[in-house]
Amino acid sequence: MSRLDTWRTRAERPEDIGPIHAVNAAAFPTELEADLVDALRGDPTAWINGLSIVTLDSGGAIVGYALLTRCTVGGQPALALGPCAVTPEAQRTGAGSAAIRAGLEQARRQGENLVVVLGHAEYYPRFGFEPASRLGVTAPFEAPDQNFLALALNPDNATPRGEIAYAEAFGV
Template structure:
């Protein structure tokens, strides 16, 4: 298995981030979303856009955490998460998601939400958001809207997720 180095995005990485998202998804929606979020100071948090690199230093995986709110309380939204097709299944996605969550935890965040594959994200500790009274602002399968709480002893807000404007919901 490949060892993945992870690090925060720098301005020099913007084109590589876009290329990863364009290669990983069928349309440009995710790549365009990242660009729009990068331009939104209410959503973008420096240091929470991360890359996974091959041992040779090639950017191959990407994960983004941006500001959202639940019941008015600040939280983070994970996504998109993308890996170049030639590196999918090699652990790049898991490495960059784990690194992102570690940075979020170390930054004092407590709540991370993801709308994603219900067989993939539980490996990181995500559970259905409905268990905490958290709902998506649109109709989605219950098992696909997930939450990770770092400190279960802290107050956990409930309510509808308020995403950044770029998400269009």
């Protein structure tokens, strides 16, 4: 069942904080990612208004989530994608893809360009991500090339090169 065209997305609102925590807690084995979102929300150097995206089901409940936060690459501004989460019952329906696409489009509209993600090699290329090494981006930890990915939102513009520095909440 594909509901890719029927999902509604929007930026996080204050009343969404609890439901976003619940979606992340339900999607992962522990609350680590849910707590990470809360920590990032409290970091004014990482949090960017409008880049915390929720996916709503037909009843208006939050079932998907994608977050883009500030990081740097080679000392220049960039974005880190993640956590991304979908409630178990809405997985594999396009809810996560809808949130990610909406977040990437909003980042593009806000003038951002480089986005980096550490994630599944089979999932993120559908959004245009490629091995970060191709864009000259390195990680401060060991990461397989097929899992440490980057995307230039506007390929005509130069992107920063060098090592990524994540927000403090990531702990790396």
